[in-house]
Amino acid sequence: RKEVEQDPGPFNVPEGATVAFNCTYSNSASQSFFWYRQDCRKEPKLLMSVYSSGNEDGRFTAQLNRASQYISLLIRDSKLSDSATYLCVVGGAGSYQLTFGKGTKLSVIP
Amino acid sequence: EAQVTQNPRYLITVTGKKLTVTCSQNMNHEYMSWYRQDPGLGLRQIYYSMNVEVTDKGDVPEGYKVSRKEKRNFPLILESPSPNQTSLYFCASTRTSGGSYNEQFFGPGTRLTVL
Numbered sequence: 615r616k617e618v619e620q621d622p623g624p625f626n627v628p629e630g631a632t633v634a635f636n637c638t639y640s641n642s643a644s645q646s647f648f649w650y651r652q653d654c655r656k657e658p659k660l661l662m663s664v665y666s667s668g669n670e671d672g673r674f675t676a677q678l679n680r681a682s683q684y685i686s687l688l689i690r691d692s693k694l695s696d697s698a699t700y701l702c703v704v705g706g707a708g709s710y711q712l713t714f715g716k717g718t719k720l721s722v723i724p
Numbered sequence: 725e726a727q728v729t730q731n732p733r734y735l736i737t738v739t740g741k742k743l744t745v746t747c748s749q750n751m752n753h754e755y756m757s758w759y760r761q762d763p764g765l766g767l768r769q770i771y772y773s774m775n776v777e778v779t780d781k782g783d784v785p786e787g788y789k790v791s792r793k794e795k796r797n798f799p800l801i802l803e804s805p806s807p808n809q810t811s812l813y814f815c816a817s818t819r820t821s822g823g824s825y826n827e828q829f830f831g832p833g834t835r836l837t838v839l
Contacts, residue, residue, distance in 0.1 A: 655812075655833070656832070656833070657814055657830035657831060657832055657833050658767070658814070658830050659830070660827045660828070663827075701766075701767070710755045710772075710774075710818060711757075711769065711772065711782070712769075712828060714759075714766050714767040714768075715766065716764070716765070716766035717766060
């Protein structure tokens with residue numbers, strides 16, 4: 615089983631749509647969870663951390679379900695500028711190493 | 725401005741010709757790492773360093789070396805590059821104080837082609 619698995623994508627959605635990305639992780643001892651955004655040929659950048667209680671940042675909402683080892687990202691009212699690849703990232707217990715999912719590509723269409 | 729810099733940004737070389745990709749951060753971070761990114765495989769860690777003179781292998785260390793003589797610099801060395809090392813390389817750093825995990829900052833990437 616792969617350590618971090620994401621929806622294969624690509625997701626092509628119209629402007630204004632709501633889109634959800636899902637991610638599962640295999641290591642039950644994982645302690646930290648993130649969504650990174652990567653634009654084409656650019657470096658990954660932190661979009662948001664994911665907390666057990668769930669967290670929201672504007673149009674973006676992240677959820678964590680430790681029992682199911684599942685992370686989600688919801689983007690409301692999609693903008694053209696949201697087009698990018700979204701990486702699910704998991705950090706281990708007692709370690710600063712991160713494991714990256716392969717990413718899900720989102721294209722927001724006018 | 726807090727940043728991670730890498731050089732060169734683009735490099736085309738030939739098999740067997742030693743090369744070094746430099747990485748430098750100005751945030752006084754302890755933890756630094758190198759990744760490679762390949763289509764369909766995602767980001768994979770090559771090497772990491774917890775602090776000066778402390779380095780360890782990541783998931784795909786074969787064919788690579790690193791050094792950490794100073795806190796700010798973490799060069800990646802390919803002693804004898806081969807075509808299967810053609811990839812997009814990212815250096816990253818993060819602060820490790822406080823016990824909790826902190827944001828990892830990535831450099832702009834180095835696109836390497838080995839002919």
